[in-house]
Amino acid sequence: MWAGVLGSPIAHSLSPVLHRAAYAHLGLTDWRYDARECTADELPGVLDAARGDGTFGGYSLTMPLKVTALALVDGLEPLASAVGAVNTVVRQNGGLYGANTDVPGMVNALGAAGVGSPERPLVLGGGGSAQAAVAALAALGSRDVRVALRSPARAPALQSVARWAGVALEVVEWAPAALAGVDLVISAVPVTASGDVARWVAPDNAGLVLFDLVYSPWPTPLAAAAARAGARIIGGLELLIHQAVGQIELMTGRLVDVDVLRGAGEAALQAR
Numbered sequence: 441m442w443a444g445v446l447g448s449p450i451a452h453s454l455s456p457v458l459h460r461a462a463y464a465h466l467g468l469t470d471w472r473y474d475a476r477e478c479t480a481d482e483l484p485g486v487l488d489a490a491r492g493d494g495t496f497g498g499y500s501l502t503m504p505l506k507v508t509a510l511a512l513v514d515g516l517e518p519l520a521s522a523v524g525a526v527n528t529v530v531r532q533n534g535g536l537y538g539a540n541t542d543v544p545g546m547v548n549a550l551g552a553a554g555v556g557s558p559e560r561p562l563v564l565g566g567g568g569s570a571q572a573a574v575a576a577l578a579a580l581g582s583r584d585v586r587v588a589l590r591s592p593a594r595a596p597a598l599q600s601v602a603r604w605a606g607v608a609l610e611v612v613e614w615a616p617a618a619l620a621g622v623d624l625v626i627s628a629v630p631v632t633a634s635g636d637v638a639r640w641v642a643p644d645n646a647g648l649v650l651f652d653l654v655y656s657p658w659p660t661p662l663a664a665a666a667a668r669a670g671a672r673i674i675g676g677l678e679l680l681i682h683q684a685v686g687q688i689e690l691m692t693g694r695l696v697d698v699d700v701l702r703g704a705g706e707a708a709l710q711a712r
Contacts, residue, residue, distance in 0.1 A: 441471045441495055443691050446478040447502035452656050454705050455500050458684045461704035462696040480508040487512050491536050498530040498691035506568035513538035522604045523575050524597055525568030528687045545683025546576035553674045555649055557581030558624040565628035566594025569653055571601045573626045578605035586610045588618035616640040627652045631660050638665035646670035653679050677705050
């Protein structure tokens with residue numbers, strides 16, 4: 441059996457390290473997992489090839505494929521449909537089934553870090569990961585969510601997720617005022633945008649928790665600035681390992697302990 445991760449760019453991905461560590465721990469010697477460069481335009485052909493391959497175990501999807509995949513699978517998990525993003529594709533009943541493990545991955549990562557029910561959370565960004573973050577915050581008990589967008593055109597998709605999740609969504613300007621009064625920031629923007637937000641951080645943010653979904657390069661400018669200001673930082677590796685646990689279970693039918701993946705991921709990052 442084989443599986444892999446698709447995205448563009450993909451060379452930085454730690455997913456092969458995590459999934460291979462899981463296979464080794466679980467004794468799945470007949471499984472392999474590789475990274476493959478794949479653009480949104482190439483995704484239909486790649487998925488068509490997998491659809492007819494009985495040895496295909498699953499694909500992990502990363503940027504920029506999570507939204508594109510919605511229309512390319514034969515069946516959708518209700519959560520993936522509601523969130524509007526697919527990060528996992530597996531074979532099911534002869535077709536391809538799309539799922540989303542980012543939402544439970546975020547919930548579990550925040551829970552493991554002791555973050556309960558944020559009262560004034562802020563999401564930075566408007567892509568598939570930001571949509572998952574809105575759903576995750578609702579699952580944690582947040583009733584009001586603020587989102588800062590660089591592109592207002594992203595708002596309708598986020599508002600759709602918020603309506604489904606039962607939370608009130610406030611879309612605010614991409615400006616320093618977005619950080620005012622928040623207790624949790626989930627940054628779902630690439631490292632190239634992280635420097636903008638780093639300049640918004642006040643000198644004293646001791647009560648703030650930052651969950652930066654980027655894991656490489658680490659720390660991001662935002663994570664470094666927030667740490668200097670006294671905020672508590674949760675790195676993107678935590679999301680990666682928690683969502684990978686869900687992916688591995690979907691692909692192999694086996695459950696792996698999160699510490700197996702954390703150890704492999706931390707060692708790989710230290711070696712870079």
